[in-house]
Amino acid sequence: xxxxxxxxxxxxxxxWLCAACAAFAHVGSPTVFFQGLAGSYPxxxxxxxxxxxxxxAQIHVVVASGEATGVTVRPVRWDVGVKxxxxxxxxxxxxxxxxxxxxxxxxxxxxxxxxxxxxxxPRGEGTAIVxxxxxxxxxLVMTSGMSIGFLAAGAFxxxxxxxxxxxxxxxxxxxxxxxISPLRRRRGWYARGIMAAVLFAALFLGYKWWNSVDxxxxxxxxxxxxxIQAELKPDAAGARxxxxxxxxxxxxxxxxxxxxxxxxxHLFLIREPDGDVFAHLHPERKPQERDDETVFAARLPALPxxxxxxxxxxxxxxxxxxxxxxxLRLPPPDVAADLxxxxxxxxxxxxxxxxxxxxTLAFPGGLRLERAFSASLPVNQETSLVFHLTTENGxxxxxxxxxxxxGHLIIENSDGTVFNHLHPLGSVSMVSQRQFAEREKAGYxxxxxxxxxxxxxxxxxxxxxxxxxxxxxxxxxxxxxxxRILTGAYLLSVK
Amino acid sequence: xxVSSQIDVLQGELAASAATPASRxxxxxxxxxAVVFAIACVPIGVLWDISWHLSIGRDSFWTPAxxxxxxxxxxxxxxxxxxxxxxxxWPGPAEQSPAVRxxxxxxxxxxxxxxxxxxxxxxxxxxxxxxxxxxGLDVQIIxxxxxxxxxxxxxxxxxxxxxxxxWQNRSSADGRLAANLLVLFACGVLLxxxxxxxxxxxxxxxxxxxxxxEFGCRLLxxxxxxxxxxxxxxxxxxxxxxxxxxIKMALVWILPLFPAEPRLAPIYNPITHMAAPLFPLLLVxxxxxxxxxxxxxxxxxxxxxxxxxxxxxxxVFFILxxxxxxxxxTFLLSNAARNAFFAGNAMWGxxxxxxxxxxxxxxxxxxxGITSSVxxxxxxxxxxxxALWFGNWLAEVKR
Numbered sequence: 001x002x003x004x005x006x007x008x009x010x011x012x013x014x015x016w017l018c019a020a021c022a023a024f025a026h027v028g029s030p031t032v033f034f035q036g037l038a039g040s041y042p043x044x045x046x047x048x049x050x051x052x053x054x055x056x057a058q059i060h061v062v063v064a065s066g067e068a069t070g071v072t073v074r075p076v077r078w079d080v081g082v083k084x085x086x087x088x089x090x091x092x093x094x095x096x097x098x099x100x101x102x103x104x105x106x107x108x109x110x111x112x113x114x115x116x117x118x119x120x121x122p123r124g125e126g127t128a129i130v131x132x133x134x135x136x137x138x139x140l141v142m143t144s145g146m147s148i149g150f151l152a153a154g155a156f157x158x159x160x161x162x163x164x165x166x167x168x169x170x171x172x173x174x175x176x177x178x179x180i181s182p183l184r185r186r187r188g189w190y191a192r193g194i195m196a197a198v199l200f201a202a203l204f205l206g207y208k209w210w211n212s213v214d215x216x217x218x219x220x221x222x223x224x225x226x227x228i229q230a231e232l233k234p235d236a237a238g239a240r241x242x243x244x245x246x247x248x249x250x251x252x253x254x255x256x257x258x259x260x261x262x263x264x265x266h267l268f269l270i271r272e273p274d275g276d277v278f279a280h281l282h283p284e285r286k287p288q289e290r291d292d293e294t295v296f297a298a299r300l301p302a303l304p305x306x307x308x309x310x311x312x313x314x315x316x317x318x319x320x321x322x323x324x325x326x327x328l329r330l331p332p333p334d335v336a337a338d339l340x341x342x343x344x345x346x347x348x349x350x351x352x353x354x355x356x357x358x359x360t361l362a363f364p365g366g367l368r369l370e371r372a373f374s375a376s377l378p379v380n381q382e383t384s385l386v387f388h389l390t391t392e393n394g395x396x397x398x399x400x401x402x403x404x405x406x407g408h409l410i411i412e413n414s415d416g417t418v419f420n421h422l423h424p425l426g427s428v429s430m431v432s433q434r435q436f437a438e439r440e441k442a443g444y445x446x447x448x449x450x451x452x453x454x455x456x457x458x459x460x461x462x463x464x465x466x467x468x469x470x471x472x473x474x475x476x477x478x479x480x481x482x483x484r485i486l487t488g489a490y491l492l493s494v495k
Numbered sequence: 496x497x498v499s500s501q502i503d504v505l506q507g508e509l510a511a512s513a514a515t516p517a518s519r520x521x522x523x524x525x526x527x528x529a530v531v532f533a534i535a536c537v538p539i540g541v542l543w544d545i546s547w548h549l550s551i552g553r554d555s556f557w558t559p560a561x562x563x564x565x566x567x568x569x570x571x572x573x574x575x576x577x578x579x580x581x582x583x584x585w586p587g588p589a590e591q592s593p594a595v596r597x598x599x600x601x602x603x604x605x606x607x608x609x610x611x612x613x614x615x616x617x618x619x620x621x622x623x624x625x626x627x628x629x630x631g632l633d634v635q636i637i638x639x640x641x642x643x644x645x646x647x648x649x650x651x652x653x654x655x656x657x658x659x660x661x662w663q664n665r666s667s668a669d670g671r672l673a674a675n676l677l678v679l680f681a682c683g684v685l686l687x688x689x690x691x692x693x694x695x696x697x698x699x700x701x702x703x704x705x706x707x708x709e710f711g712c713r714l715l716x717x718x719x720x721x722x723x724x725x726x727x728x729x730x731x732x733x734x735x736x737x738x739x740x741x742i743k744m745a746l747v748w749i750l751p752l753f754p755a756e757p758r759l760a761p762i763y764n765p766i767t768h769m770a771a772p773l774f775p776l777l778l779v780x781x782x783x784x785x786x787x788x789x790x791x792x793x794x795x796x797x798x799x800x801x802x803x804x805x806x807x808x809x810x811v812f813f814i815l816x817x818x819x820x821x822x823x824x825t826f827l828l829s830n831a832a833r834n835a836f837f838a839g840n841a842m843w844g845x846x847x848x849x850x851x852x853x854x855x856x857x858x859x860x861x862x863x864g865i866t867s868s869v870x871x872x873x874x875x876x877x878x879x880x881x882a883l884w885f886g887n888w889l890a891e892v893k894r
Contacts, residue, residue: 054632077761085760086552106553106632106759108846113760140629153618157611160597164607167595172604173891176593176665210639217630 027225027311027323027419029411032132033382033426033464036455038119039126041065044464045117045426046382047130051138053221054108061091061101061117068121071101076436077134078112078318082444088118107134110221111253112319114436127445129453131319131432135223135252158199166192223252228324230310232331233297240300240333242267244283244312245293246324255317257294260431261403263347265296266313266421268410271306272327275412275474276354278489279303282345283312301350305332309412311419319432323419347403351487355474361488366392367481369488376493379470385409385422387461387477387488399459402480404430407461413494414472422465424458467494523662523673526574530609530655531677531684533574536567537648538687539742542772545694546750548633549770549844552759564648571651572613575606575658593661593894604894605658612650619644636695645692652688656681660725661892668727675728682722682731683738689714690739690776698773699839700857702824705867708813711776712875716812717882719782723789724886732789736782743775747838757845764847771838777823781815801883802876809875813868828854 032047042064049057061071072088091101107113114131142150170188171180228246235241244267257264263282271277283298296312312324361369372386387407389397399406409422420427437445437453445453461479475490540563547560554561579602582594586601594601602610623640627633635641659681663674690697693710701707719732728734750769757766785808792804826832832839843849856862 052627052629052631075760080761080763084762084765086758086762087756108552108632108759109761136631140625142625146625150622157615157618160611160614163597164604164611167597167607168604168892171595172894173888175893176591177588206639206642213630213638221631 027325028417029420029427029468030137031466031468032130032428033422033466034128034130034428034455035462035464036128036425036458037126038063038117038128039452040123041068041119041121041126043117043119043128045115045128045130046464046466047115047132049132049134049137050107051140052136053110053134054106055136057105057107057115057132059091059103059105059115059117061103061119063099063101063119063121066099067123068099068101068119070120071103072118073103073105074116074118075105075107076114076116077109078114078320078436078439081436081439082116085116088116110135110223112316112432114319114432127453128455129433129436131321131428131436133320133322136217136221137223139218139222158196158203161199162192162195165195226322226324228310228312228326230326230328232300232328235297235299242281242283242298242300242328243286244296244298244310244324247292247294253316253318253320255320257314258317258431258435260313260315260321260429261405263403264314266403267296267298268309268311268313268419268421269303269328270309270311270412270474271304272309272416273307273414274354275476275489276352277304277306277308278351278410278476278487280349280408280410280478280487282347298348300330301348302333303330303350304352305330309416311412311421313421315429315431317435319429319435321429321432323421325416325419347485349478349485349487351476351489353487353489355476355489355491357491357493361490363486363488365482367397367486368392369477369486371490375491376495377467379494380466380468382464382466385463385465385475389461389479389481389486397481399461400480400483401457402478402485405457406459406479407463408478409463409465410476410478411465411467412474413469414474418468418471418473420465422463424460424462425455426464430454430457470494523659523671523677526578527655527659527662527674527677529574530571530605530658531681533567533570534648534652534655534681535684535742536563536570537652538684538691539746540564540567541648541688541691542743542746543750545636545691546746546770546772549842549846550755550757550766550768552757552845568613568616568648568651571609571655572616575602575609575613575654578602578606579610593665595894603658603661604892605654605656605661608654608657609651610654612647612652612654615647615650616644617647619647637692645688649685649688652681652685656685657889657892660889661894663725663727664891665893671727675726678726679722679728679731679734680738682718682726682735683742686715686718686735686739686778687742689718690743694773697776698842698857699824699827700853700855702820703856703863704858704861705863705871706858706861707820708817708863708871709867709874711816712809712813712871713878715776715778715816716781716785716808716875716879717885719778719785719812720789720808720879720882721886721889723785724794724883725890729790730783730786732782732785733779736778739778740775743772747771747774748835751835751838751841759845762845764843764845764849766843766845768841770844771841773842774827774832774837774839776816777819778816780819781812784811784815796887801887802880805879805883806872806876808879809872812879813872813875817863817868824856828856 030049034045044062046060047057059073071091073091074085074088076082076085089103091103094100094102111134113134114129117128119126166188169191170184226246228244231243233241233243264285265283267281267283269279281298283296286295286297288295308328308330310326310328315321357375359371368390370388372388391397405423407424411420434454437450441450471494473492473494475492477488479486540560544560547554547558579600582592582601586592593603595604597607619640622643626640659674659677663671663678696707696710719735722731722735751771753769755769788808788811827839
């Protein structure tokens with residue numbers, strides 16, 4: 001609650017921050033959520049990355065068991081590791097709270113970072129690794145009040161300087177007690193005029209300079225989602241195939257791609273405007289035709305015709321995660337849509353149900369998926385999105401790992417400016433977490449089992465999240481039971 | 496030799512001035528000392544702050560380096576504000592009141608310039624804060640808000656110089672030694688501030704490049720020439736360069752004595768002590784050249800005479816700067832300079848990936864050539880001409 005209140009205050013303070021539509025393993029939802037273990041302490045971490053780099057990240061740590069005596073946080077950049085990190089920063093216990101710690105950390109460079117959260121208490125010490133992307137995602141717009149303040153102060157300084165120069169020429173070289181001659185008065189006015197012209201020229205040059213800095217920021221430093229090109233091409237067997245191309249090199253990260261949950265790319269196709277068709281596919285890498293491009297392709301299931309949003313999640317070796325976006329108009333399948341057509345991959349999934357404002361969904365075999373939270377949630381308030389999957393006799397269904405996790409929750413708002421792919425451990429990528437742990441196995445984490453630092457998948461369907469803006473959201477919950485992938489679609493209102 | 500003989504002369508003048516009752520009556524006012532010594536806090540504070548950013552990284556509003564910069568703005572600002580109020584509401588006789596009138600208020604011209612500088616410094620703070628929120632923390636030293644801050648600090652220093660100069664120009668020869676010394680000190684502080692602003696272009700690794708000489712010739716001679724024109728002390732440009740070098744060298748030797756631990760990631764260079772500022776440019780040599788020329792040419796003025804003089808000064812400055820810094824920068828990049836005296840390896844901070852580039856000359860495409868040499872002299876001529884014009888005006892300022 002306190003986190004939510006603090007965030008709400010910051011939202012008010014930052015209402016003049018105009019968020020660009022940036023994307024990572026999310027679109028327009030930069031806050032990082034993690035719930036897992038630090039040693040034997042269950043913790044919940046929220047990181048609000050700065051809008052600009054270098055900038056200050058806000059970190060909140062809740063130690064669920066309430067027995068921590070101290071919490072430290074340390075920013076670790078992927079290329080230098082703990083060795084190139086400063087001493088851990090002590091997080092402060094929020095007054096009046098027993099288990100909520102808070103701290104700030106500077107992120108000085110762009111790229112993949114992680115925050116090492118260390119908890120100490122009666123059960124010893126424990127560490128959790130929370131990866132995050134450090135990039136500029138926001139463009140600050142000056143409020144009208146601030147603009148007026150700056151203009152007024154600037155005008156005051158300009159007029160004062162012009163007056164000082166005029167007085168200097170008029171009286172500066174007069175002997176004490178001498179009267180000011182008309183000639184000197186005239187020269188004073190000439191000096192004011194010349195100074196005003198010089199200052200306006202200087203202001204113009206300053207304006208051009210500011211613009212060039214702003215242009216550089218917008219084009220070179222502000223993160224822009226990497227574009228992905230999508231086209232339909234028949235594969236060797238004549239089936240519809242979606243070919244995806246994107247640049248192999250990025251100024252942000254040039255490390256190779258690595259598999260997340262065993263797949264290099266997780267592709268989501270959502271039919272607009274209602275989200276009544278949802279596909280989760282796993283394109284395979286194909287030989288590139290040019291050196292500077294990466295090519296993926298996936299055989300499409302029998303998707304109905306329409307306009308689709310494309311979201312493609314990829315992870316770099318550094319630990320940086322990205323969501324590449326585009327949209328595509330699909331024509332009707334060449335053959336009559338056969339919805340029972342097998343998927344290209346066993347882990348691919350397709351849902352043809354429009355998200356609805358319902359609390360319970362029924363699946364074949366008597367399975368029932370229940371939404372255990374309100375269909376109307378407040379904006380920017382951290383909450384647990386909890387679902388219960390029960391069998392026909394009311395017992396909790398035995399979940400099976402699907403792509404390494406017991407649950408995947410895909411969130412999209414109606415205009416496509418927010419997209420996120422969550423797991424019960426939060427919005428972080430497990431493979432990024434592992435990458436950071438692997439790099440420390442010869443140093444900071446030497447002689448410790450790496451799995452201790454890579455939170456195991458939780459066998460429940462609880463997802464920590466805060467909706468970043470108001471609007472109508474669509475949620476697709478994916479899980480696996482008895483070898484079958486289930487996809488439940490919900491509609492949610494955020495105010 | 497020249498320097499030691501000058502010290503003898505100064506000591507003699509100081510002793511003589513202290514001995515006469517007339518000079519006691521015309522003693523330099525306390526506020527001149529307060530303002531001039533306060534302005535030295537600015538370049539020292541800024542150099543300290545740069546070292547802090549390179550060594551510790553994390554800072555706050557209240558770091559000692561920041562406090563020193565605030566001191567350099569607030570003390571002159573408050574003192575000069577008080578001077579204006581005193582001259583406005585409790586004025587003395589007109590023939591004893593060195594004041595100019597602005598918006599109905601009266602105060603010494605230098606005080607007005609200082610007040611403008613202090614207000615500009617104050618204005619730069621929220622602008623800089625907004626800039627950090629908009630584009631990131633101190634991505635570049637030379638940014639619009641830093642330029643506004645630098646303008647404010649330069650204005651304060653120039654105001655202090657005018658405040659003391661007006662007193663010097665009104666005083667008789669036997670009672671103005673203290674003012675003469677403060678004028679030189681103020682010029683030395685201004686020169687140090689200028690060198691801070693062009694830090695990014697004056698690394699030893701840049702000193703075989705055209706950009707360094709273009710910036711250097713355009714800016715560095717300004718206060719040397721102003722000092723040579725306004726000061727009543729011989730070899731004033733040389734003294735000013737020595738003041739600059741002393742301030743810089745003191746910081747080069749003192750700052751690395753203090754332990755420091757980086758507190759921001761990524762740390763590519765795990766330093767254990769404060770980073771040193773760049774070793775000062777050996778400006779004493781070109782400054783000596785400026786003094787020689789100015790003394791040879793004399794104090795006669797005229798538009799074309801000063802324009803020709805500016806060209807001569809720029810050419811000599813360029814040649815002497817090149818003759819000194821070209822080999823000296825090679826030395827600073829060598830192993831022989833990797834010691835506590837020259838701090839050849841102590842200027843890199845925690846964010847620097849140390850490597851061969853640290854001891855190489857950068858940007859070979861920018862290497863000094865005929866075109867950039869001519870450009871440096873032309874820009875230097877422009878700077879020198881403006882300095883002569885400004886110096887001529889300052890030499891007559893009375894209020």
